[in-house]
Amino acid sequence: MTSDSGDGVLVVGGGVVGLTTAVVLAERGHRVRLWTRDPVERTTSAVAGALWWPYRIEPRARARAWALRSLDVYEELAGRPGVTGVRMVDGVLGETGLDEVAGWATSRLPGLRAATPGEYAGAGLWARLPLIDMPTYLPWLRERLTAAGGTVECRTVASLDEADAPVVVNCTGLGARTLVPDETVRPVRGQLVVVANPGIRTWLVTTDASGALAYFFPQPGGLVLGGTAEDDAWDPEPDPAVAEAIVRRCAALRPEIAGARVLGHRVGLRPARPTVRLERLRLPDGRVLVHHYGHGGAGVTVAWGCAEEAAGLV
Known part of the structure; x- marks a missing residue:
């Protein structure tokens, strides 16, 4: 498909994968619209920690290649941390x-x-x-999309049949479970606690003796503490007992965390799948549908490499 002015691409899904894919397409000359159920600041991606490292994503070899391409981009963006959040x-x-x-x-x-x-x-x-401050990074990505001529519309989609474009890119993440439908897409619930940073400047990711996750990321808005990875858990509300356990695990690693003032709680449902689905289909009416979802806990990590591959399918 050519990228002339009559070429319309609709990206459905406004998380980091959808936004990045839309940016790549728009900057390659396509006329791009993006539909997102929630403002980008309230997507699952906004909850992310977000440290660059492949986590809970398959196939491993392709994910690593996407991650390394994304690393190139993040290293460049880190030259403007106040603007990009990287x-x-x-x-x-x-x-x-x-x-x-x-x-x-x-x-x-x-x-x-x-x-x-x-x-x-x-x-x-x-x-x-790379450590990405998502409250800064996601709005910056949206502005980069609009600067390239793309548009963003908050819209809830009940069916992909609503997508009114010759090319549709499905970046709906967990929503693909019902929209496609694809029952292999499952939530992996992550809960975080944000505390006032007691002076920690480095990050740490580990597991304790029981195998529970423990990590902390120093972000501009506070120290982000984690975390959990609960398969098939749909509850979007923070669990106070889980929050206390997160703080306790992190304080065992850095004692000064124990007395830090709690600033907030976050919950996100990672869109896990046995493998990322990146596939081009020709619909009966002649339109093109590109599926691009199932990135698990590595959406930020692989976003640019995966988006470029998805754009190549358009």
Whole structure:
């Protein structure tokens, strides 16, 4: 399909995957509209931590390739952190060895090294990775889309049949479960606590002895503490007991967190799928439908690489 003025592409879904895909398409010359159920500031993506690292996403090889392409973009955007919300920040990937990331990560991130005992009391990797402040980044992405001529409309879609364009890109995430329908899309519930930062400048991702997640990310709006990964859990409301456990796990890693003032709670439902669905279909009426969903907990991490591949299918 050519990208002349008569070429209309409708992207359905305003999370980070949908927004990024719309930006790539618009900047390649397509006339792009984006429909989003919620304002971008209230999408699942807005809840994300959001550290660049492939997490809960398959197929692994393709996800790593998408992630590395996205890394190129984030490194460039980190040159304007106040505008884009992207910063390069040091931290530790706990319970991870160099052998586990050999090849794909070590060749691209030459600064990767084993964490010292003073940095982490266990086996871990010290890394400098993109850390994205989503309340800044998502509105910036929306502005980049409109600057490229795209439009954004808040609209709830009950069926993809409502999509009135010759090319439709389905980036509805968890919504694809009913819209496609695709019952292989399942929620993985994540709960976070935001506290006033007691002076922590590095991030940490690890698991405790029971296998529970524990992580903290220093963001401009506070220290983001996590977290959970509950399969097939649909509750969008924060659980006070879960919040207390999150703070307790993080305080075991950095004691100063224990007394930090709580600023807020977040819950997001990650759109998990056995594998990302990135597929071009020709509909009976001749229109093109590109499915682009199922990114699990790695939507931010793979967004640019995956969006470019999706745009190539248009």
